[in-house]
Amino acid sequence: MAAPLLSSLCCRHSLRHCSPRRFARNDLSFFRSLSTSISSEKSLVLSHVNEDAGVAILAMNRPPANSLSLELNEAICTSLKEIDTNPKIQSVILASTNPTIFSAGLDVTELISPDDQRLPKFWNSLQQVYIDLYGSRLAIIAAIQGHAPAAGCMLAMACDYRIMYGGGEGSTVDGRKRKSHIPTIGLNETQLGIAAPPWMGQLLVRTIGFRPAERALALGTLFPPMEALIEGLVDDVITEESFSPSADTIHALEKLLPDPIRNQALSLVMQKAFQEAELYAKISPQARVASKLVTRSESLKDMIASREADTEYFCSFICQDTVQKNLKKYVEALKKKSKSK
Numbered sequence: 001m002a003a004p005l006l007s008s009l010c011c012r013h014s015l016r017h018c019s020p021r022r023f024a025r026n027d028l029s030f031f032r033s034l035s036t037s038i039s040s041e042k043s044l045v046l047s048h049v050n051e052d053a054g055v056a057i058l059a060m061n062r063p064p065a066n067s068l069s070l071e072l073n074e075a076i077c078t079s080l081k082e083i084d085t086n087p088k089i090q091s092v093i094l095a096s097t098n099p100t101i102f103s104a105g106l107d108v109t110e111l112i113s114p115d116d117q118r119l120p121k122f123w124n125s126l127q128q129v130y131i132d133l134y135g136s137r138l139a140i141i142a143a144i145q146g147h148a149p150a151a152g153c154m155l156a157m158a159c160d161y162r163i164m165y166g167g168g169e170g171s172t173v174d175g176r177k178r179k180s181h182i183p184t185i186g187l188n189e190t191q192l193g194i195a196a197p198p199w200m201g202q203l204l205v206r207t208i209g210f211r212p213a214e215r216a217l218a219l220g221t222l223f224p225p226m227e228a229l230i231e232g233l234v235d236d237v238i239t240e241e242s243f244s245p246s247a248d249t250i251h252a253l254e255k256l257l258p259d260p261i262r263n264q265a266l267s268l269v270m271q272k273a274f275q276e277a278e279l280y281a282k283i284s285p286q287a288r289v290a291s292k293l294v295t296r297s298e299s300l301k302d303m304i305a306s307r308e309a310d311t312e313y314f315c316s317f318i319c320q321d322t323v324q325k326n327l328k329k330y331v332e333a334l335k336k337k338s339k340s341k
């Protein structure tokens with residue numbers, strides 16, 4: 001049977017936690033957690049569990065770009081584990097507190113002149129994030145309000161459903177105009193002179209199909225929202241024009257805003273993600289988890305079996321002179337671009 005596999009893969013899941021429940025449409029109090037600002041290490045991830053709704057939110061909170069460091073990876077796993085052990089929770093919204101960046105992928109500074117001890121730990125922590133998200137008993141909805149390159153795209157692909165902001169005028173909920181923002185998503189590794197690891201590349205193949213993935217991997221394509229939708233890389237694209245939340249949801253937001261989320265893109269994507277979480281929750285959890293195993297257990301087993309070899313290969317690849325040279329050039333260009341703003 002597939003169910004015990006998921007449990008053993010993720011070391012903690014139990015179907016008895018999957019009690020069916022409904023979500024309270026108008027209880028969006030978890031938005032408040034997004035505005036919380038704590039300076040402890042825990043604040044790398046802000047999580048809030050709403051037992052009445054059966055929904056949790058896990059928001060990455062590592063300024064300036066939610067780039068994945070060893071510590072952020074560990075914080076994501078710890079937070080997901082805490083949520084997972086709560087039998088009242090069936091759905092999680094994976095989000096970002098940054099209005100224009102979901103996650104910028106790996107923290108490239110982890111890759112440059114790396115420490116021998118830290119590098120394998122770092123890679124293991126990324127593998128673990130993938131395993132925990134992809135093999136979770138929870139329905140995980142990615143609320144992609146901003147850019148999701150490389151490992152940021154991987155995070156989204158490891159979820160059950162992906163909602164992306166389609167871009168717009170960049171207005172905020174208080175009506176002030178902001179710079180227009182059109183996010184992109186994709187595995188752009190080749191543009192950094194590196195290649196996505198096999199398990200990440202295969203994840204793209206499983207998500208968008210062989211030939212489109214082959215081409216996107218080779219070119220390091222970053223897709224704007226509508227192209228991502230057409231390719232099947234995301235499941236839904238929303239804009240201010242295309243999506244109107246229900247009256248209940250608007251009411252709940254009015255009560256909560258403007259304090260927690262002032263950014264229109266972020267609040268829209270979160271609203272839609274909440275609706276999707278509600279939809280997943282109507283399905284029998286046992287049936288939902290069993291169906292997830294049909295599509296995910298084999299590839300997860302393969303990935304786990306080759307984990308050590310993957311780490312060894314990654315470490316030796318990253319330490320090559322030419323790779324280091326490419327990465328340094330890339331980071332310099334990134335810094336230059338950021339300074340010139």
Ligand SMILES: CCCCCCCC/C=C\CC(=O)SCCNC(=O)CCNC(=O)[C@H](O)C(C)(C)COP(=O)(O)OP(=O)(O)OC[C@H]1O[C@@H](n2cnc3c(N)ncnc32)[C@H](O)[C@@H]1OP(=O)(O)O
Binds near residue numbers: 107188196314
């Ligand atoms: C064959 C197998 C073995 C090989 C395995 C290799 C492993 C492959 C797996 C994963 C690879 C990765 O994930 S590598 C990371 C890829 N990420 C990127 O290429 C994104 C880089 N960033 C951007 O393009 C942009 O920052 C953005 C589009 C995400 C956002 O643009 P915006 O204009 O809004 O913001 P800024 O560019 O000004 O950035 C703000 C700030 O953040 C810093 N930053 C951005 N990205 C990263 C990052 N990935 N790591 C570390 N820091 C990052 C940027 O430098 C700015 O900082 P400063 O203001 O201090 O300069």
